[in-house]
Amino acid sequence: MSHRIRRAEPRDNAGILALLENTPQQGAVSLNFERRPDYFLGARVTCEEPDVWVAERRDDPSRIDAVYNVGRRRVWVNGEVRWVRYAHDLRIASDCGNGMLLPRLFRQLRARLEPGEWMQTVILRDNHASLGTVASGRAGLPHYYPCGTIETSLIYTRAQRRRPPAGVTVRRTGPSDLPAMAALLRREGAHKQFFPHWEPEHLDGDGYYHGLDAGSFLGVWEGGRLRGLLGFWDQKRIKQTRVLGYRGGLQWLRHFYNLHSRVRGGFRLPKPGGYLSYLTLHAALVEDNEPHWLRWLLDHAVQAFHAQYDALVCGFFASDPLSRVPARYRRQVLHSDHFLVSYDGDPRDALNHDRIPYVDVARL
Incomplete structure (x- = not known):
């Protein structure tokens, strides 16, 4: 399977959205982190200067098999404002995950970075696929230096x-x-x-x-x-979290959970x-x-x-x-x-x- 890696364009919106919706986060609750109706609108909210790249199939240019954004935004570093890249939204189609597409994406990335330039990225602790691939130290990939734990509260x-x-x-x-x-x-x-x-x-x-x-x-x-x-x-x-399904007993307990949430407060499971x-x-x-x-x-x-x-x-x-x-x-x-x-x-x-x-x- 041959791919062309290039900078994303507005015409890629439908293909990027389809890829995002076919690469859910698995767990007791299967979730999709979606960006309808316009991926690029959300990309401009995340980064002041988005830098979105895609891998399209050469035999079917409408098919996007990978996407990632390494846009820049201004943040305070050591008491001064500087531009820093934020690497995010990396998605690779499930039938391409074990090939050479990931190393090719990172080779393309390395060619664009300035000498000594570094990026931030955040990976969910439950996202074992990412922790086991991009953050694994594989040859040809950049090094991921741990720099703190983030606690997100709902x-x-x-x-x-x-x-x-x-x-x-x-x-x-x-x-x-x-x-x-x-x-x-x-x-x-x-x-x-x-x-x-x-x-x-x-x-x-x-x-x-x-x-x-x-x-x-x-x-x-x-x-x-x-x-x-x-x-x-x-x-x-610009961003949505959609529930695709429930595993085990949770699918049967959903109604009781929602009743409890209605009384004491909490997420209602749709x-x-x-x-x-x-x-x-x-x-x-x-x-x-x-x-x-x-x-x-x-x-x-x-x-x-x-x-x-x-x-x-x-x-x-x-x-x-x-x-x-x-x-x-x-x-x-x-x-x-x-x-x-x-x-x-x-x-x-x-x-x-x-x-x-x-x-x-x-x-x-």
Whole structure:
């Protein structure tokens, strides 16, 4: 089977979507991470400068057998803003997984990287296929250097009556708050490793900020001082998580599980073919990284979005003191491994390890 590897074009959208929908994540619940209706719209949200490549069959150019994105985005590294690639969305058709297509993809990648350039990537702990292939150290592949564990929480929404103390206010932001938001994002973001570079003046635009505006954040104030931010992002128009099926007894227990979730809060498991209902939280940033500010923000979010979503999705590196805050809520937890990927030595040696790493789950 012969393939041509080339940069992706808009005409490839249907072929990429078909490939994504035929390479599900297996487990007790079989899931598909989908990007309908436009893969490239989601790619521009993940990376400011997407760099998408595909492998098409020479005898059938409409058939896409592999895709990956190694786009660039600006993040804070050692207190400075720099462009860093993020390697993601690697999918290879099941009938091509044992051939030479993967090494060919990585040879093409190596030719495009600058000397010494490194990338970030995140792999779900349950994704044994990826951990056993791309992160295995096979000859011809780049080296994957472990650089932290990410804990993603699916926090169940519910009605509650907890209120912040006197003098503390939590509310949605608005246009008049943009200067204070920009100052906080820059001041506190610079202290974190890999925190995204934000330009709040570009909110309400497209591309990297598609679907966001000045009101897409919660803020916590003490008196007149903004102490923290928590963004919320409904991404169902660009990314979806579809349930394909259930294994074992779960397919019979689904109705009882949903009844329990309705009473106590939690994910309602849809019929096979249905989608999970969640809201993605991002840009979680609080002054001096003090957990109590995040707690008031999460308390507000858990109640405010209860009628619309089953769960709120947020993520933190396990080494971040803020990661302890989601443990106060009813939740499910997923673990992922974060890697720095390089052909030219260990990039971790150049990092300031006193800075707390950050992950933006809305852009994974």
